[in-house]
Amino acid sequence: MAAVEVTDVRKVYPLGKTEVHAVKGVSFTVEEGDFVSIAGPSGSGKTTILNMIGCIDSPTTGTVRVMGTDTAGMADRAVTDLRHQVLGFIFQSFNLVPVLNVTENVEFPLLIGKARVPKAERAGWVAHLIDAVGLDEHRAHRPAELSGGQRQRVAIARALANKPSIVLADEPTANLDSETSEQIIELMKRMNAEFGTTFIFSTHKPAIVAIADHVIRLQDGLVTEEFRTAAEPPA
């Protein structure tokens, strides 16, 4: 089963009396376990497509299937549950909850769902994730006490907390220097390999694009190029 199927998706935003065609008919498929880069310049529609895959926004026309589920017409509660159970998010501006420390931010998705994870199991898993992103010594720090790279590591750990099938990262390195950017992408790649989670990230940095297994290039709301760097997608 494909992790994500995007079929002839268009997105039109009203802007005063005019309309903005952010996505003009895009189709592609992402397999489970893929490490995908959606590349393109600013305004090419990367964020819009990620938002539609992430059920944060809905297409004007076309269909988006996430782990086999057609997201069109779903009620808010069901879409929220889908996001909680299947998807993880990493944002350009990290978007951590400022009043929670590292441990609490990572633990946060585990506390808001219907399923109750036993406290000991929850604590063990959160500690493992924090350790995996290299923030063991900062677990009691609040976001304001961390560097940009460290914050994004917390965001990665939080995105993986619920063991999602897919993690969506919108320009995860845009606010980071090039060295930290590479470290973050490498970390995501390692998590992709370790947990088998599908990663889809948007970027406009060529050096970052090169790390992806599967590249979808956008220009003006259309796919201009799609290729795989690996011979076969991961099983």
Next chain:
Amino acid sequence: MLGQLRIAFRNTGRQKKRTALLAGAISFGVLVVTVLNGFTGGVSRNIERALTDLIGGHVYISGTELTESRLIVNVIRDSVADGSAGGGSALADAVAEVEGQIAELNRRSRTLGTLIFGSKQVNQIIEGVDWVGEPGFLPSLSLTGGALPGPEARNALILPESAADRLRVAVGDQVLARVATVTGQQNVGEFVLAATIEESGITAFSSAFVRLDYLAELIDTGAGEFQLLHLYLHDPRQADRVAEVLRARLPTAPEEERVQEDAGGPPGTPGAFGGGVSRLPADEEPWDGTRYEITTIDDVMAQASDLFRVLDIVSLVVFVILLTITMVGVVNTFRMVLLERIREIGTMRAVGMQRGAVRAIFLMEAGFIGLLGALFGLVLAAAAMLILSRLTLDTDTPLQFFLDAGRLTFAVPPLSVATNLAILLALSLLAAFIPARRAARVPPSVALRGSA
């Protein structure tokens, strides 16, 4: 829930000054209403205690008989021997029913007479007390002159100081008393001033005290007879229940007549002032034997209680007005909070938080601020009441009646505190509800862009 609680609680500390201002405004309202409630509660308790001391007891039984010439006479002839019940009379049997509730039982007679000394005379309530059979009575008086009379001093008179001053009488002087008998005849007695005492809170209510048996002679009630039976209860809150039992066991006036009598004279001593002589109208049914009237301290307090209830309602209205003004601030604050934290809300929604949970975070935060304000307000109110209760006020004013040993006392009813807190919490949640609902309804895609 844990995640939401944690976030809501910590959010209150994000803008400390803003939270402090809101909580401060709420605490001011709580301070005002709590002190007012405490004041009315304390004054009410003091008045009840003062009246209990003044009238002497919690339940008062008076009796009326009808003579052949249809004169209504205030007298109780039934025996209730020395405070113990079971004398075989209707009154003794009725009292026996509630014996377990009674701490003390006193027989009294009371009349309004004229005291005469030389060319001076004053009108004075004269109360007959069996101070031989009621040994606790004399020591309870606060003497300002003279000495407590011994059991042999049959015509001893104990006067409030103001009355003694007006008569210009000194301890040891002979004083004449002109009183009316229960059937309306004039009689004169001779007393010797044994002691003067401090006024009770309200000078007009201060009684002179004489021996019950001597007063009985003067008002012609006969030996062993009296006009009022006062019951002190172990638990004053049981006064109404005890009165109900007594009313059920004793012959009483029909309801409509009782209401008229209540309206005509001071409660607890119906007809006793001014001789209590009146004639039964020709159109009313006569009765045989003694007809009893039972009143309680609650009846005496009824008018004062109504006043305090009005005061409590006024303070509650003031509280609600103060809170409503504060809640406008809460609404505006939470509108700002919505704008400030819009990306955060978008993130939480994206991560999988349902709308209701976002709304709950806002409401919990408002609840925490409300509780913080309430707690602070209660502490301030406790401090204010402690300071005010330490002030000693002028003891010579009628205000004394409302005080306890010259000091204000405060009694905050727990139910009032609970009601105020419930109103406060409800208004806080109501004020935060609209911004909270708006925050929950912002689509995640819009919230993540940073607009609401």
